[in-house]
Amino acid sequence: xxxxxxxxxxxxxxxxxxxxxxxxxxxxxxxxxxxxxxxxxxxxxxxxxxxxxxxxxxxxxxxxxxxxxxxxxxxxxxxxxxxxxxxxxxxxxxxxxxxxxxxxxxxxxxxxxxxxxxxxxxxxxxxxxxxxxxxxxxxxxxxxxxxxxxxxxxxxxxxxxxxxxxxxxxxxxxxxxxxxxxxxxxxxxxxxxxxxxxxxxxxxxxxxxxxxxxxxxxxxxxxxxxxxxxxxxxxxxxxxxxxxxxxxxxxxxxxxxxxxxxxxxxxxxxxxxxxxxxxxxxxxxxxxxxxxxxxxxxxxxxxxxx
Amino acid sequence: xxxxxxxxxxxxxxxxxxxxxxxxxxxxxxxxxxxxxxxxxxxxxxxxxxxxxxxxxxxxxxxxxxxxxxxxxxxxxxxxxxxxxxxxxxxxxxxxxxxxxxxxxxxxxxxxxxxxxxxxxxxxxxxxxxxxxxxxxxxxxxxxxxxxxxxxxxxxxxxxxxxxxxxxxxxxxxxxxxxxxxxxxxxxxxxxxxxxxxxxxxxxxxxxxxxxxxxxxxxxxxxxxxxxxxxxxxxxxxxxxxxxxxxxxxxxxxxxxxxxxxxxxxxxxxxxxxxxxxxxxxxxxxxxxxxxxxxxxxxxxxxxxxxxx
Numbered sequence: 001x002x003x004x005x006x007x008x009x010x011x012x013x014x015x016x017x018x019x020x021x022x023x024x025x026x027x028x029x030x031x032x033x034x035x036x037x038x039x040x041x042x043x044x045x046x047x048x049x050x051x052x053x054x055x056x057x058x059x060x061x062x063x064x065x066x067x068x069x070x071x072x073x074x075x076x077x078x079x080x081x082x083x084x085x086x087x088x089x090x091x092x093x094x095x096x097x098x099x100x101x102x103x104x105x106x107x108x109x110x111x112x113x114x115x116x117x118x119x120x121x122x123x124x125x126x127x128x129x130x131x132x133x134x135x136x137x138x139x140x141x142x143x144x145x146x147x148x149x150x151x152x153x154x155x156x157x158x159x160x161x162x163x164x165x166x167x168x169x170x171x172x173x174x175x176x177x178x179x180x181x182x183x184x185x186x187x188x189x190x191x192x193x194x195x196x197x198x199x200x201x202x203x204x205x206x207x208x209x210x211x212x213x214x215x216x217x218x219x220x221x222x223x224x225x226x227x228x229x230x231x232x233x234x235x236x237x238x239x240x241x242x243x244x245x246x247x248x249x250x251x252x253x254x255x256x257x258x259x260x261x262x263x264x265x266x267x268x269x270x271x272x273x274x275x276x277x278x279x280x281x282x283x284x285x286x287x288x289x290x291x292x293x294x295x296x297x298x299x300x301x302x303x304x305x306x
Numbered sequence: 307x308x309x310x311x312x313x314x315x316x317x318x319x320x321x322x323x324x325x326x327x328x329x330x331x332x333x334x335x336x337x338x339x340x341x342x343x344x345x346x347x348x349x350x351x352x353x354x355x356x357x358x359x360x361x362x363x364x365x366x367x368x369x370x371x372x373x374x375x376x377x378x379x380x381x382x383x384x385x386x387x388x389x390x391x392x393x394x395x396x397x398x399x400x401x402x403x404x405x406x407x408x409x410x411x412x413x414x415x416x417x418x419x420x421x422x423x424x425x426x427x428x429x430x431x432x433x434x435x436x437x438x439x440x441x442x443x444x445x446x447x448x449x450x451x452x453x454x455x456x457x458x459x460x461x462x463x464x465x466x467x468x469x470x471x472x473x474x475x476x477x478x479x480x481x482x483x484x485x486x487x488x489x490x491x492x493x494x495x496x497x498x499x500x501x502x503x504x505x506x507x508x509x510x511x512x513x514x515x516x517x518x519x520x521x522x523x524x525x526x527x528x529x530x531x532x533x534x535x536x537x538x539x540x541x542x543x544x545x546x547x548x549x550x551x552x553x554x555x556x557x558x559x560x561x562x563x564x565x566x567x568x569x570x571x572x573x574x575x576x577x578x579x580x581x582x583x584x585x586x587x588x589x590x591x592x593x594x595x596x597x598x599x600x601x602x603x604x605x606x607x608x609x610x611x612x613x614x615x
Contacts, residue, residue: 024563033339035561035568067564076560076567077436078504085499086530087555088572098562128566132384195391200384226392255394256382257565258341 003048003110004120004160004186004297007052009060011283016303019248019286020053021062021296023124025259027064029292037064042269046102050109052293054119058286061109062124062163069097069150071128071138076214096153097113099123101232103157122188123159125150125176125177131166131192131224134201140175140181147179165190166224166288169201170208171289177215187215188284190223197236205233206240213243221246224288227265227273231280231297238281246284251291259289267298274299278306309424310464310490311320312609316365317523317548321615324509324608325426325552325598328357329370330569332604340568342400343370345407352408356415358467358605361563364614366424367416368467369408373430375454376401378566381433402457409461426467427458429484431476435496435528435567438472438505447479452486459487469529470496475514478519485520492596494525494552501536509537513544525550527600531577538592550596551589555582555603571602579610586611 004069011017017268024034025278026049032038039046046064073091083091084102106121128146138146154162163178164187167173173189180187191208193199199208205222212220219243222233237245251265265273274285285303287295316323329352330343337597338351345352350414359367372454378399383389389397394588396403405427412425415614430449441447466484468491471477475553477493484491493516498504505514511526523543526537534551541549561568577585597615599607 033341035340035563035565035570037562051409068562072562072564073560075437075564076434076558078438078498081499082436082504086554086558088559091560095562130380130382132388250392253394254382254392255341255397257563260394 003118004119004159017284020058021287021291022289023064025289047105048176051113056293056297060120062122065102067126098154100157120160120199122163123154136169147176151183161186163188188219190221194234197232205236209240224247248286250289271298271302322595324365326364326367327599327603330599331571353411360419362605362608368426369560371408371428373567407456423465427463433546435470441476451480451483455484465490468493481519491521492523494527509540510544513541517545523548527552533587538594548595552600554601579607583610
């Protein structure tokens with residue numbers, strides 16, 4: 001029996017579920033570099049930030065695995081031969097090892113501070129190529145194979161569900177979702193959208209719902225966009241979808257390769273927005289880049305009181 | 307131009323030209339968090355490293371600008387509008403601003419040392435240096451390299467060094483743009499495992515093409531020491547211009563998060579300075595007139611090379 005079971009019941013009954021906040025940006029705020037996920041080098045720091053989100057009240061915590069895939073590593077070389085020629089040893093299996101470690105650290109955090117409350121671990125799996133660039137997407141055959149591999153590793157490592165996040169096209173969402181379902185895991189999907197709530201491919205969230213519904217994602221959301229854009233996305237999503245909807249926006253600005261933190265949305269203001277989102281029909285709410293355990297604590301407390 | 311006069315003389319006679327060693331990988335090894343090339347957050351560390359290379363005896367120091375261009379601040383967005391919508395303030399001019407800053411830091415290091423070293427403005431492929439398949443079309447490459455070359459010319463460098471160039475068409479576009487500034491230009495190719503340009507094009511062909519464009523020297527870099535000697539021989543077959551090499555030591559340890567080139571190299575213990583210097587004897591024997599160090603090297607390599615050059 002997975003700790004996700006009671007949470008899934010709550011999701012299906014339309015109850016509130018709190019997702020955690022930013023992971024990569026929280027690594028930066030703790031003075032570590034984001035160029036590496038740090039799951040092997042600084043496990044204590046990663047476990048610690050999961051623990052902080054659990055303590056803040058998150059029901060579902062996400063693994064520190066944003067865009068962590070073999071493709072991301074191989075992409076720094078011309079090809080495999082070049083990687084073996086000038087790369088450090090072990091790169092063939094590094095992504096899989098780090099993915100497994102990301103799940104294990106979340107699990108350790110849950111054991112350490114989770115107590116009796118059910119807390120689910122969502123394996124975070126992102127668009128295979130760059131999240132804001134649907135034009136770079138690999139072929140569907142490559143997608144199928146790579147999502148299958150990632151879902152298998154996540155499942156074996158003990159993820160309760162997979163969160164396909166910052167997905168930028170219906171095609172990639174569908175192929176990712178198929179792979180996760182084939183691996184036998186529940187799946188949530190988060191899309192990135194524009195100010196009108198339209199995907200970067202021009203596809204609508206209604207298109208997405210039509211294509212994904214037969215594969216039964218437990219929750220569909222929008223994420224990694226500013227709060228106002230998330231509001232637009234949520235409006236489209238709620239209009240198109242019968243099942244549970246959610247969102248987790250970013251706050252601050254992308255400052256590649258890092259993040260520009262702003263105080264535009266301190267925890268009380270994010271809560272005000274979240275109260276509005278809940279009234280609009282969102283039942284799963286959390287934070288993306290730039291949000292902190294303090295934001296999640298404010299959401300947990302404020303939304304539960306409604 | 308006075309600083310480059312001395313370099314031109316060294317190219318013709320004497321022991322040749324000593325290039326400095328790595329900037330990026332050494333800054334990362336020293337704990338600089340790799341963002342904005344460390345130029346905004348750790349300018350004193352960047353300056354200190356230049357000073358160490360000058361003190362170690364380098365004739366030419368290179369600006370900390372490898373793969374610093376607007377694409378690294380644009381490719382991660384959907385398009386320029388999206389960058390304005392969710393990007394941090396100042397991203398539109400970030401590459402230009404950092405390039406100016408990098409030149410300023412190198413000039414300050416030279417002024418402080420009071421030595422007549424030349425400052426090479428480092429230009430590089432517009433896309434990831436190890437991904438020739440991503441190279442932009444010729445018109446885009448020309449326009450963007452022209453802009454970058456102009457930043458360096460305005461900021462005040464003694465020469466332009468096109469580093470880790472991974473294919474002939476972009477090298478041509480970049481070299482033409484660089485030569486048009488009136489500054490002396492050197493072009494260096496990144497080698498693949500087979501001893502060719504990383505694109506698979508022959509080095510001899512790259513050398514001969516560049517020779518017709520008015521560049522002053524040709525080099526190979528960003529390859530293991532064992533490969534560089536072959537590179538020098540091949541360059542010599544394609545040109546009568548001075549040639550050179552600066553190899554990487556250790557292994558490339560890429561970031562797990564997808565992004566632009568991140569200069570993390572490890573295990574450089576395989577190639578201590580003495581062994582590296584020994585290896586360069588063969589390159590010099592094959593006719594190399596310019597020697598330095600690429601990723602993974604540090605000022606101790608420059609010092610060791612100075613002793614034999």
